Amino acid sequence: MGPRKKSVKTCLMNNEIPEETVSDETKDYMNQLSHEVLCHIFRYLPLQDIMCMECLSRKLKEAVTLYLRVVRVVDLCAGRWWEYMPSGFTDCSFLTLLKKMPDVEQLYGLHPRYLERRRVRGHEAFSIPGVLEALQACPNLVGVETSHLELVESIWTYMPHVHILGKFRNRNGAFPIPPENKLKIPIGAKIQTLHLVGVNVPEIPCIPMLRHLYMKWVRLTKPQPFKDFLCISLRTFVMRNCAGPTNSLKYVPLVTGLASARNLEHLEMVRVPFLGGLIQHVVEDSWRSGGFRNLHTIVLGACKNALEVDLGYLIITAARRLHEVRIQPSLTKDGVFSALKMAELEFPQFETLHLGYVDEFLLQSKTYPIFLFSGIAIGN
Numbered sequence: 001m002g003p004r005k006k007s008v009k010t011c012l013m014n015n016e017i018p019e020e021t022v023s024d025e026t027k028d029y030m031n032q033l034s035h036e037v038l039c040h041i042f043r044y045l046p047l048q049d050i051m052c053m054e055c056l057s058r059k060l061k062e063a064v065t066l067y068l069r070v071v072r073v074v075d076l077c078a079g080r081w082w083e084y085m086p087s088g089f090t091d092c093s094f095l096t097l098l099k100k101m102p103d104v105e106q107l108y109g110l111h112p113r114y115l116e117r118r119r120v121r122g123h124e125a126f127s128i129p130g131v132l133e134a135l136q137a138c139p140n141l142v143g144v145e146t147s148h149l150e151l152v153e154s155i156w157t158y159m160p161h162v163h164i165l166g167k168f169r170n171r172n173g174a175f176p177i178p179p180e181n182k183l184k185i186p187i188g189a190k191i192q193t194l195h196l197v198g199v200n201v202p203e204i205p206c207i208p209m210l211r212h213l214y215m216k217w218v219r220l221t222k223p224q225p226f227k228d229f230l231c232i233s234l235r236t237f238v239m240r241n242c243a244g245p246t247n248s249l250k251y252v253p254l255v256t257g258l259a260s261a262r263n264l265e266h267l268e269m270v271r272v273p274f275l276g277g278l279i280q281h282v283v284e285d286s287w288r289s290g291g292f293r294n295l296h297t298i299v300l301g302a303c304k305n306a307l308e309v310d311l312g313y314l315i316i317t318a319a320r321r322l323h324e325v326r327i328q329p330s331l332t333k334d335g336v337f338s339a340l341k342m343a344e345l346e347f348p349q350f351e352t353l354h355l356g357y358v359d360e361f362l363l364q365s366k367t368y369p370i371f372l373f374s375g376i377a378i379g380n
Contacts, residue, residue, distance in 0.1 A: 038063035039070075046078035048086055051097075068100040072140075077109030081145070081166065084113040091119065091130025098134045106165060107135075108145040115148060128154050135159060147171050149183050149199065156186050164191040167212075173197030175217040187228065204229050212236040220244035226254040234261035238268040241361050248275040248305055255282050259291035265321075267292070267314075268299035270359045279310035283317050296323040296349070300331065301359045308336045319345045326357035 033041075038060070042050050050067065053060045076085040089112070098104070116127035128151055135141060136159065143163035146152055149170050155162055168191060173181065175198055182200040185207070193212040201218055203225040210231045215238065225244055237258060244250070251274040258264060259282045283292060295318035300306055311331050315322065332355040 035059075035063045035066055039067040042067045047074060047076060048078070065100070070103060071101055072103055072105045073108070074101060074104050074106070075108040077111060079109075081109070081111075081147075081169075083109075084111050085109055087113060089126050090124045091127055091133070092124065094126065094130060095134040095137060098137055101138065103140055104138050105140050105142045106145075107138075107141065107143070108165060110144055110146040110148075110151070111171075112148060112151075115151060117150065132158055135162070149181060153184055156189055160186070160190070162190070164189075167193040167195055169195040170197060170199055173199065173217065177217060177219055192233075201225070203227065206230040208232055210234060214238045215242050216240045218242045224250055224253075226251065226257065229253050229257040230260060231257065232260055233263065234258070235263050236266040237261075237264065238266070239272050240268070240270040240359065242271070246273065248273050248278075251275065252278060255279060259283070259286040262290045263294055264292065265294055266297045267295055268297070269303055270299070270301040270361075272303050273305055274303065276305040276307045277309060280307070280313045283313040287317055292317045294318070294321055296321050298322070298324070299326040299357065301326070301328045301357050303328065306331060308333055308339075312336055312339050315340060316343055316345060319347055320349075322347055322350050324352040324354075325350075326352075326354040328358070329356045332356055 054064050077083050116125045119127050143165040145165040177198045187205040195214040196218050198217045203222045205228045
């Protein structure tokens with residue numbers, strides 16, 4: 001055997017980094033990826049982060065352009081419906097952004113913090129006409145998610161083919177109602193969920209697509225706000241502490257319209273002065289066609305004209321699917337339960353009974369003691 005060779009190790013001086021390590025750290029791996037891979041990565045990033053990549057390199061700018069050209073669903077709030085879209089938009093910049101997305105079909109998160117009602121010459125601002133112009137520049141646009149009252153009304157007026165996506169919840173709702181909070185709902189509006197809090201509304205018209213209607217502190221300004229009310233797809237109806245006509249006869253179309261919604265599951269009326277005995281007659285007329293038969297929640301509170309027979313007919317009709325009943329103090333009488341006992345009903349899905357129910361808004365002036373026992377609330 002020959003003489004063994006000695007292995008010589010290179011000694012590095014202090015603070016000295018190998019050349020291979022330096023080259024690995026400075027290597028740009030992003031620019032080595034293909035445009036297809038980059039576009040796939042962009043699908044998992046917020047739009048704001050994607051737009052920031054345009055200025056990093058030429059290849060990333062090309063990838064962003066390609067991604068925006070084919071994207072169909074865009075969310076300006078990164079899935080956070082309670083937040084506002086990024087500030088700094090103007091009519092010109094928003095139009096430029098949407099022109100880069102010619103195939104966009106669904107635009108989520110259009111929640112501007114503030115919009116001007118009109119354009120001002122010589123002043124760059126974010127206005128309702130500017131947003132409409134940008135939306136009209138998208139030929140394939142199908143739906144928009146927003147929470148701005150004036151903007152949604154303008155979309156219904158000038159772009160009636162566009163759907164309102166998700167749950168429309170107006171912001172800055174308050175009581176007393178601010179004068180700028182007003183909304184005119186057109187007949188056949190393309191919306192499925194409508195949550196209104198602290199808004200002036202002339203009327204509730206026929207909306208075939210509507211599934212969930214929630215109204216709290218809403219002022220109905222027309223003398224007959226329910227004249228054309230008909231929402232056949234309605235599943236949830238909540239009307240709490242709303243101001244409307246004082247004549248009980250004006251609420252007849254409301255109750256008959258609710259009976260026409262065969263899939264209605266949640267019925268909640270607080271301070272609704274409907275005519276006493278009206279629900280009984282409507283149930284008698286509509287029970288063969290399934291009116292109120294699919295109810296699983298019934299809430300009646302502070303309805304001054306409501307009668308025990310109205311409640312009894314509702315419970316009998318919905319007994320098969322009923323889960324929860326909350327009843328105002330005036331309806332918690334022995335006659336109601338004696339009649340239900342004589343009817344020999346079965347409630348296979350029943351869970352909660354709340355007697356003496358009073359809305360929280362009304363509790364500010366007068367409190368009613370509530371006793372909870374085994375999931376059943378019983379009030380004095």
